[in-house]
Amino acid sequence: MYRSEFYVYEQDRPQRICIRNYTKDDFDQLIAIQSECFPPPFPSELWWNKEQLTNHVTKFPEGALCVEANGELAGSVTSLCVDFDPNHVDHTWEEITDNGYIRNHNPNGNTLYIVDISVRPKYRKLGLGKLLIQAMYHIVIEKGYDRLLGGGRMPGYYKVANEMPPEEYLTEVIHGKRKDPVITFLLRCGRVPIGVAKNYLEDKESCNSAALMEWRNPFKQ
Incomplete structure (x- = not known):
């Protein structure tokens, strides 16, 4: 325990x-x-x-x-x-x-x-x-x-959903062009995005999408 x-x-x-x-x-x-x-x-x-x-x-x-x-x-x-x-x-x-x-x-x-x-x-x-x-x-x-994994909400995405798909929004957050309350936090925790799950969870702010964020076990590369 x-x-x-x-x-x-x-x-x-x-x-x-x-x-x-x-x-x-x-x-x-x-x-x-x-x-x-x-x-x-x-x-x-x-x-x-x-x-x-x-x-x-x-x-x-x-x-x-x-x-x-x-x-x-x-x-x-x-x-x-x-x-x-x-x-x-x-x-x-x-x-x-x-x-x-x-x-x-x-x-x-x-x-x-x-x-x-x-x-x-x-x-x-x-x-x-x-x-x-x-x-x-x-x-x-x-x-x-092998890893820790979870879906991260993207609560800032709705502001630009008419301009870009969620994958592009995630890329801009990763490159520091935007900040997202959840994704930026997960990046600071050491999590790495591996993709976007559509219709992950009913969530208006994220337009139902989530960034799948993993942390790989460093002893099992």
Whole structure:
């Protein structure tokens, strides 16, 4: 099981945090995090439910992590293992994550796939999202997977969707011609785009597209 304790800095003041596996005792806080990260008009029925969370901690507890700060949960990240073919990148979030229920978790798969990452707004200046992603890299190495993979929203794409396809938008972000709140963050975390998945998730800002972003296991090149 995973547990890591260290300090982060908030305005030059050190703050102790802990990244660990989440458990059934954390379910209410995990749902609260979703409500803060995805407030109305986002439909509440799309927040985590307890059946999904139960599957996370029973089918693949190693891939269910949370971060504690100030005595409360500040964020979480959830993953499952899949057998991914890099030659066939197009898929939807619902297909590859079993709509968040991860009943399709494959213990013999080659790829750690990110289902969701959420950090409470009041903690986002502490860099906790990046630390949660780095914790997932540790799991990739420890388990010997080929890669970490996930679909990144492109919330800035809708502004230029009439001018260019999503692939061109992604290229401009990679080359520094544009900044995107999610894709730029993932690039800073060490993730590398391998393609665009169309109709990945119903998302008006991204025009339903997502950038597939991987981190290759450096010990399995």
